[in-house]
Amino acid sequence: MGLFEILELVCGLALFLYGMDVMGNALKKSAGRKLKTILGNLTSSKLKGFLLGLGVTAIIQSSSATTVMVVGFVNSGTMLLSQAISVILGANLGTAVTAWLTALNSLGNTEALSAIAFLDYLTPDFWMPILAIIGIAFIMFSKRDRQKDVGTILVGFAVLMVGMSTMSGAVTGLKNDPEFARILTIFSNPIIGVIVGAVLTAIVQSSSASIGILQALSVTGGISFGMAIPIVLGQNIGTCVTAMLSALGANKNGKRTAVAHLFFNVIGVVFWLSMYYLVGWILNLVGVFDLFKLAEATIDPFGIAIVHTVFKILAIALMWPFTKLLEKLACAIVKGDDKKGDEYTSMLDERLLDTPSVALDRCRVVAAHMAELSIKPLENAITLLEEYDPKAAQAIRDAEDKVDIYEDALGSYLVKLASRSMSEEDSAEITKLLHMIGDLERISDHSVNLVESAEEIKDKNISFSEQAVRELKTMYSALEEISEMTVRAFVDNDMDCALSVEPLEEVVDDLKDQIRINHVIRVQKSQCTIEHGFILSDILTNLERVSDHCSNIAGCLIEISRHHEALDLHNYLHELKEAEGTHFNEQYKKYSEKYSIKSDI
Secondary structure, eight states: OOHHHHHHHHHHHHHHHHHHHHHHHHHHHHHHHHHHHHHHTOOSOHHHHHHHHHHHHHHHTOHHHHHHHHHHHHHTTSSOHHHHHHHHHHHHHHTHHHHHHHHGGGGGGOHHHHTSGGGGGGSHHHHHHHHHHHHHHHHHHOOSHHHHHHHHHHHHHHHHHHHHHHHHHHHGGGGGOHHHHHHHGGGGSHHHHHHHHHHHHHHHTOHHHHHHHHHHHHTTSOOBHHHHHHHHHHHHHHTHHHHHHHGGGSOHHHHHHHHHHHHHHHHHHHHHHHHHHHHHHHHHHHTSOOHHHHTTSBOOHHHHHHHHHHHHHHHHHHHGGGHHHHHHHHHHHSOSOOOOOOTTGGGOOGGGGGSHHHHHHHHHHHHHHHHHHHHHHHHHHHHHHHSOOHHHHHHHHHHHHHHHHHHHHHHHHHHHHHTSOOOHHHHHHHHHHHHHHHHHHHHHHHHHHHHHHHHHHHHTTOOOOHHHHHHHHHHHHHHHHHHHHHHHHHHHTOHHHHHHHHHHHHHHHHHHHHHHHHHHHHHHTTSSOHHHHHHHHHHHHHHHHHHHHHHHHHHHHHHHHTTOOOOOHHHHHHHHHHHTHHHHHHHHHHHHHHTOOOOOO
């Protein structure tokens, strides 16, 4: 094998890996919310976990990616170790799909097909250029992201197959090379075969790629079933390296997930390889037939795909009844417990960034919890204005600190996520969340400002007039409703609630103005003092600004749901009032009557 053939082989491998990466990323992007929904439906059912792992891996064409994702879920506390093991079993079978796809490349060299003229149209040489042309056309001329993703998948698959063909072409000359035949005899030792398969897969970080290399070499006719079996089994061990590396920075359960993945494959390889040679020895001993003689038959790419798939099925059948023992083994190897952290911020695991739709779903869960955290202190602060409690005041400050932590964690994670390739819908969701977490954090800040007003009222022993107290209670009720409605709109993506926020915000603005006017009249009648006015003004300003932030959040939800790209909320809300004129006026009238102030002045 000369230098040119070596370079051609390396070039083919590079194209194969690149095509697989492009196709896998496009599949993940295209799957988007479906993938998120699939993984979100995990239950304690072992069968469901297995099917989920199988389905997701078949979608994204990478068991390593699925396993790394699972490590991230376990590390973030959103998946149990027992669930993860079931998913890993399914992922191991799901990755066998790629071997069957790459085996298609050998169809053009199949004598049975070439003997029948019309079956030439089944060969990759005919349909692969067509797929590539269709893919390029989608990418260049389509305006819709989904069609562009489909085009990228087709082009990625075409590049993958070109890489496979290039590798096969590079090694074709080895058919009659005596040196190559001599090297292949080394693989008659099964231990060496397992080691070579594991090391090769660890180097290229993909069992699909190493299977593809073996399939390319098989076209030389120099590889037998007996040689291929240990190599294929070793490749299943080598694919664990990616998950093991990913688990280095994980918590105890994350590490246990990677260890369970490793031992699933190691136990499967040791057991079934031993059984293969034991059964062969027994059959040979009793004179039924010579299994090892039969294994000397030449293997082709489809034969490798069969061996690969059969081993996966046998390994799963072996370990299926013993998943609990596998979990205990992983726990015995990785001992100890993790320090308890925040269960929500720990969901923002960086391993999930490689699957943006799943990472975004975690952000949505954390942001929803942040919304609830932001509103609760506001309700407590309003209660504090009526009856001060130092413990409650400190609890509100502590809650505000926690909201700040959430904003920092979510903001940093979302910025990292925004740099990943994803659908237009997911990108818009990130923009929405980045804007809204800022508004949620400001709401909690205003809660602390209200605490300071409550402390000032207590320290100065200030009491408002009965009329002022009634007016403030009306304002408080309006704020509690608008804040609860905003959280409901955000958490449940309820557009009816979102559309009701802006009319109520207008009523809150009116209430603020009316209370201030009433206060001025009371000052003129010596019923209140200027000092009362300063504190009243601070309270009203903070309450009104909370309603403004609620309006921003609701407006952002509506805008994104209607596929507006710009986030000029001031202009957008003005347009919304005009577009929703009848609905807006009806809602405004309803809330105006509900929160009207009956003045005694």
